[in-house]
Amino acid sequence: MDYQSLFEQITRAANPAALGGGHVVGHTPAPTTTDPTRFGFAVADLTAQVCGTGDWQVPFPIQSLSKLFTLAMVLASDGDNIWSRVGKEPSGSPFNSLTQLERDRGIPRNPFVNAGALVLTDRLISLTGHACEALRTFLRKESGNPALNFDMRIARSEQRHGHRISALAHLLADYGRLDNPVDTVLRHYFWQCSLTMSCHDLALAAGFLARHGLRADHSRLLTCSEAKGINAVMLMGGTYDAAGDFAHRVGLPAKGGVGGGIVAVIPGRGTLAAWGPALDRHGNSIAAVTALDTFTTHTGWSIF
Numbered sequence: 001m002d003y004q005s006l007f008e009q010i011t012r013a014a015n016p017a018a019l020g021g022g023h024v025v026g027h028t029p030a031p032t033t034t035d036p037t038r039f040g041f042a043v044a045d046l047t048a049q050v051c052g053t054g055d056w057q058v059p060f061p062i063q064s065l066s067k068l069f070t071l072a073m074v075l076a077s078d079g080d081n082i083w084s085r086v087g088k089e090p091s092g093s094p095f096n097s098l099t100q101l102e103r104d105r106g107i108p109r110n111p112f113v114n115a116g117a118l119v120l121t122d123r124l125i126s127l128t129g130h131a132c133e134a135l136r137t138f139l140r141k142e143s144g145n146p147a148l149n150f151d152m153r154i155a156r157s158e159q160r161h162g163h164r165i166s167a168l169a170h171l172l173a174d175y176g177r178l179d180n181p182v183d184t185v186l187r188h189y190f191w192q193c194s195l196t197m198s199c200h201d202l203a204l205a206a207g208f209l210a211r212h213g214l215r216a217d218h219s220r221l222l223t224c225s226e227a228k229g230i231n232a233v234m235l236m237g238g239t240y241d242a243a244g245d246f247a248h249r250v251g252l253p254a255k256g257g258v259g260g261g262i263v264a265v266i267p268g269r270g271t272l273a274a275w276g277p278a279l280d281r282h283g284n285s286i287a288a289v290t291a292l293d294t295f296t297t298h299t300g301w302s303i304f
């Protein structure tokens with residue numbers, strides 16, 4: 001594969017200045033990570049060789065991308081038991097919908113909407129004693145980046161402003177779906193969202209999903225069928241109420257976050273990570289979706 005010319009095409013197509021529009025999320029001024037002209041893209045193969053273009057080594061807040069990894073950690077311990085607490089269906093609703101959680105009587109539609117993520121974090125607290133630290137340790141190992149860390153300003157700012165996610169946590173508690181105190185679950189959730197990683201780190205960290213559950217060192221994190229299950233649920237819900245449009249354009253399982261990152265998996269071949277802070281109305285990065293679309297269109301490496 002001639003990555004050089006492919007990267008040039010991707011950079012041209014996904015150039016944020018040319019795409020325009022969108023909004024950037026961030027209560028705290030963080031000029032590097034909220035500058036809408038930023039753009040990065042990385043590809044990792046099954047042997048953890050990674051290359052990229054643009055701002056592919058600049059760390060940004062992973063936000064909802066953290067849900068992918070908390071799900072993997074919980075599945076690695078609990079196996080299929082977790083699916084009695086959280087669904088596997090597409091949400092068709094915004095990622096922070098309160099009405100959907102109420103209609104579903106406290107069983108979140110899937111692990112990638114905010115209510116689902118809170119249930120996973122709650123379980124990870126019970127399993128590890130300290131969910132966000134366990135997640136940081138996991139991600140440092142999987143990405144090979146020992147410097148990967150939380151952004152305290154983001155965690156504190158979301159803690160102050162996160163009224164809707166707090167409402168979701170209280171609703172879950174009202175239905176008896178949380179084992180730990182609401183405040184504890186929220187604190188760990190905000191901190192996990194504030195972890196900052198680059199496209200380089202993310203493409204490596206998600207590698208086990210392309211290797212059918214195996215880490216880069218060939219040790220097993222998940223069974224083949226658990227890894228398949230995560231990829232399937234990602235395809236259905238990883239980009240929220242735009243999952244249909246995303247599957248149509250890109251044709252890969254993927255998870256997005258409001259930090260502007262998207263991680264996509266090509267099972268049996270590798271992983272992709274793209275980043276651009278400007279978001280569409282569903283909370284997905286405009287530049288990252290365009291970059292992934294360009295990649296699969298030019299390589300034919302989609303699952304369809």
Ligand code: GLN
Nearest residue numbers: 063064165193257258283
């Ligand atoms: N911290 C964000 C929130 O809870 C994460 C959501 C996201 O990335 N989609 O709203």
